[in-house]
Amino acid sequence: MVLQNFKTYLQSRAGVTEEELHRIFEIPQSKIFEKGEALLNKGDVCHHAFFVEKGLLRSYTIDEMGKEHIIQFASENWFMSDRSSAYFNEPSDFYIEAIEDTTVVLIDKEFIELAATISASFRQYNERALQNHIRHLQKRINLLLGATAEKRYLDFINLYPDLTLRVPQWMIASYLGITPESLSRVRKELAKRNFKPH
Amino acid sequence: MVLQNFKTYLQSRAGVTEEELHRIFEIPQSKIFEKGEALLNKGDVCHHAFFVEKGLLRSYTIDEMGKEHIIQFASENWFMSDRSSAYFNEPSDFYIEAIEDTTVVLIDKEFIELAATISASFRQYNERALQNHIRHLQKRINLLLGATAEKRYLDFINLYPDLTLRVPQWMIASYLGITPESLSRVRKELAKRNFKPH
């Protein structure tokens, strides 16, 4: 079977060698979540990072008005977690849920410790991922501060063309911080302009 | 001279011992920037983190429309840096500038390496700071996605009461993602409601 994506990921992205891989690979477990199933609920402490073997996840918060705000999507070869909750051992502020039937690899602190001990390259890669995460959050803040709904949407489809097809529109709207109706109008407007350019 | 804040910070916050402190403290340099002076410009690679001994800094971007968006403030005992630029050795997307005459301690990678080698506690603290940074960015995204201008402002003055007094209003507005005019109106509205409660 299994975890082929994860293994490939460790080798080609994190630079873990074949030999190291064998020593590391006692540990991680995989698990299947059905569409709509929760991987993490608000108030729970997040004990894992989830590596997506196959499928699609989202994380989101619910505000005092009862509105969902999508924080992040994760499809194949992406990680999903609440780093803060995991690191500080605090109840999480958000939910993680499967958008499609999804196979994930459960990564706990012990695995990361072990892998980092065995493979210096992995440790380095992990650090790098953390920095990348910050860069990504920074960029998102910038877009939310400055860009119109249309620009944010264009940025999204440019960055995540695959997700644009797999994720329901109302979730994309939620990620962008607008209503589904507004997104529909933005799309209409874009379509119009593309058919009759300039 | 001094760097008293920085030393105190290392001891009481990062848990560095007196003895370790002496071994570490060959290195860091301090520098004074005048009000309005730039510590980092867009396009430059950020080689330092700046620890604020005394004074006040801001980091900001300028979008295609020429509008500033303030990313972060840093007053006494805070760090300011472009982590992404420093880590990836890439040109920075943003500017760092002194809002007041400001004394900073220049922290480069070598210092952090050295301090982390000498003091395990420092290494740990550094990791913790990184995670905190992520948590902070996450929270900001959430506010930008969901909260009104008023709520964002209330959150700001609650979190940074000291800054509210020291920072010009138009900069707070920029941080919140609204215009100075709008912030002025929000404040007026709040004042009205506070004088005639409920």
Added chain:
DNA sequence: GGCATGCATTGATGTATGGTAAGAAATTCA
């Protein structure tokens, strides 16, 4: 196949925030 359910679109209208412009207040600096 028919019906329920969830999602997308559309139109009418509401609201929060933006833009502009002018003057008041505060701060800076010679």
Added chain:
DNA sequence: TGAATTTCTTACCATACATCAATGCATGCC
């Protein structure tokens, strides 16, 4: 201290996006 400059406020109007409600369009399900 007074003039220059910056910041803040206010009023009026413009706009982007939200809200509400109706309809259309799939999809899944018994």
